[in-house]
Amino acid sequence: MFTGIVECMGRVVEFSRLDTTTAGGNGASLTIAEAGAVLGDCHLGDSIAINGTCLTVTEFSADSFKVGLAPETLSRTNLGELQQGDRVNLERALAAGHRFGGHFVQGHVDTTADIIELVPDANSVRYKLxxxxxxxxxxxxxxxxxxxDGTSLTVCDVDDDEHWFTIMMIAYTQAHVVMPSKAVGDKVNIEVDMLGKYVEKVTASILRGSSDADGAGAASYIEKVVQRVLQKEK
Known part of the structure; x- marks a missing residue:
């Protein structure tokens, strides 16, 4: 679990499509340097989010670390497009007892989004994605x-028909995440609020009923709620 509060920006030093080392596991791997800020308490097997993607540390030093990339990760995120020298957002998994500054972020990227507009607004920047x-x-x-890209942000505007939304990034955030280095046409990783998914799942299950396809399950549930209200009013 993460919070979307980026701890530091690392730099890509190697992206291998086939890493035959023990740490690479005969698959794709990514090595990130300038990452000392998130490695002071690191252990093999720990989770670190790279651009919002929860990944497992397979090798590390005082300043750099390596992670493996599964095919699902490469197909779902923008990590496969990273080049040597690119900056990336880094965040360690949330430790118990620490202040929770962002929102519940799983590090399970849902999709990517294209930056389609970038508009300065005073000392902030508005992005349309x-x-x-x-x-x-x-x-x-x-x-x-x-x-x-792993940064907890607030949605401003939404257009469901054209499949875009906007966010605004203040000056402080611009200085501490990778977004300002990107341009129109670039891809970013998107993870929607997981609480919305849970609410939809539970609500749909209740309204659908255990085995009803004709709405009887929903009707039964609504009738029970009405009965409870009427009982309380007596």
């Missing part, structure tokens, strides 16, 4: 949470 998977739009709501 179009999501690759329109099915996620119901979970993106004005003033709701969203993680963009």
């Amino acid at each position: 179009r999501v690759a998977d329109p099915a996620l739009m119901p979970y993106i709501i004005p003033k709701g949470f969203i993680a963009v």
Whole structure:
């Protein structure tokens, strides 16, 4: 679990499509340097989010670490497009007892989004992003949470028909995350607020009923609620 509060920016030193070392596991791997701020208490097997993607540390030193990349990760995120020298957002998994500054971020990227507009607004910047998977739009709501490349941000505007939303980034955030280095046309990782997914799942299950396809389950549930209210009013 993460919070979307980026701890530091690392730098890509190597991206290997086939890493035959023990730490690479005969698959894709990514090595990040300038990461000392998140490695002071690191252990093999720990989780570190890179651009909002929860990944497992397979090798590390005082300043750099390596993670493995599964095919699902490469297909779902923008990590496969990283080049040597690119900056990335880094965050360690949340430790118990620490202040919770952002929102619940799993590090399980849902989709990517293209930056389609970038507009300075005083000392802030407003970004318009179009999501690759329109099915996620119901979970993106004005003033709701969203993680963009692992950064916890507040949604400003939403257009469900054209599949875009906007966020605004203040000056402080601009100085501490990778977003300002990106341009129109670049891809970012998106994780929608997981609480919305849980609410939808539970609500849909209740309204659908255990085995009803004709709405009887929903009717039964509504009738029970009405009966409870009437009982309380007696």
